[in-house]
Amino acid sequence: MTADIKTSAIWYTNLFERESDYSPIDILHESDFSDGGDLQLVEDKERTGKSSITLLVTDIQKIKKTLDEKKISIGEITEGEIAKLITIFDPEKNRITFAENNQGR
Numbered sequence: 001m002t003a004d005i006k007t008s009a010i011w012y013t014n015l016f017e018r019e020s021d022y023s024p025i026d027i028l029h030e031s032d033f034s035d036g037g038d039l040q041l042v043e044d045k046e047r048t049g050k051s052s053i054t055l056l057v058t059d060i061q062k063i064k065k066t067l068d069e070k071k072i073s074i075g076e077i078t079e080g081e082i083a084k085l086i087t088i089f090d091p092e093k094n095r096i097t098f099a100e101n102n103q104g105r
Contacts, residue, residue, distance in 0.1 A: 001051050002092055005029065005043035011090055012041060014070065049093035060084045060100035 002008035009029050013019050020029035020041065027043035039053065057063050060077060063086055067074050078085040084100045 001042055001044040001047040001049070001094065002090075003043065003045045003048040005041065008041055008043075008090065008092065012039075015072070015090075015096075052095040052097070054097045054099055057098050057100050060086060060098060063098045063100075 005027055009020060009023075012029070012031075016031065018031070020031045022030040024030070029041040031039045031041075033039070037055070064074060064077060067086070067088065072088055074086050074088055078087075079102075081102070083102055086098045088096050088098075090096060
């Protein structure tokens with residue numbers, strides 16, 4: 001959720017290196033990912049900063065390198081029994097977690 005859809009759309013375009021696929025109404029941007037999954041970015045001032053998404057990735061080190069290049073603060077990679085994780089926050093404090101499954105899924 002975002003308080004300013006235009007500003008957030010720019011930030012997410014930079015993060016994913018692509019613009020959203022659809023904007024059917026002024027307060028909504030949708031992105032379809034070729035490997036599966038969709039992301040909806042919605043302007044909702046009352047719920048700003050309370051969203052969380054997890055994106056499954058195949059190479060967490062590549063994600064770390066990309067985020068470092070974009071100067072997006074990540075902290076350390078967290079490694080558990082099931083997955084390696086990187087968690088970031090967008091400018092409005094929505095949580096975005098990248099997860100590389102250690103079990104070959």
